[in-house]
Amino acid sequence: MNTIVLATNNAGKIRELAAMLAEQVPDIRVLGLSDFPMIKDIPETGVTFEENARIKAVAVAQATGLVAVADDSGLAVDALGGAPGVYSARYSGEGATDEKNVVKLLDALAGVPDAERGCHFACVMLAATPGGEELIGRGAWQGRVTWAPSGSGGFGYDPVFFDETLGVTAAQMEAQVKNARSHRGLALRDLLRGWPEFWKKAQLELEK
Structure with missing residues (x-):
């Protein structure tokens, strides 16, 4: 009854979200998709972060019989018309990796001055x-794209992603600092505002 499933195989997301949830919801047990090998890849066919988060959360909740939490997030760069957006994880095409995505992004911004490198991370958490109950949280984190990668975290x-208030990239931040400022942390805190009522409904549903 105190178990939820994070609808992702991304170890970084699981680690960050599990830590943030544990701070807010005592005694909660957090699993990832690796704990449910029968669940295959879920196509993210939505054109918005909310649509993709809903697709993943609903599919995993129905497959496991547990409450599922999914997030869809990405980087929106002003100079690129909001790209890579919902395609952030697969920006560099088939076989995309974090490194390849970053290289493509920096290539796309080659020659773009600092003043025009504004961006934000966006996240929708659902x-x-x-049985179909839903709760949604949203968050955005403003920043600027640097000229080269810096930092080994995240x-x-x-x-x-350069946070102009702190003067460091997200990869240079300690986890606690990042969680306090990040789009994912903001979305989770937004989600948790409605969590008590949602969790009560979920418990009643699962008891039936």
């Missing part, structure tokens, strides 16, 4: 029960 575009 919790779903097997994952994804963190090494080239």
Whole structure:
């Protein structure tokens, strides 16, 4: 009853989200998709972060019979018209990796001055029960794309996302600092505002 499933195989996301959830929801047990090998890849066919988060959360909740939490997030760069956006994880095409995505992004911004390298990380986090109850949280983190990667922490575009308030990239931040500022942390805190009522409904549903 106190178990939820994070609808992702991304070890970085699982680590960050599990840590943040544990701070807010005592005694909660957090699993990832690796704990459910029968669940195959879930096509992210949505054109918005919310659509993709809903697709993943609903599919995993129905497959496991547990509450599932999915997030869809990405980097939106002003000079690129909001790209890579929902395609952030697969920006560099088939076989995309964090490193390849970063290289493609920096190539796309070659010659673009600092003043025009504004961007933001966006995240939509959605919790779903097997019976169809939903809870949504949203978050955005403003920053600027650097000229080269810096820092060894985090994952994804963190090494080239510069937080102008703190003067470091997301990959240079300690985990606690990043969680306090990040789009994912903001989305989770937004989600958790409605969590008590949602969790109560979920418990009643699962008891039936």
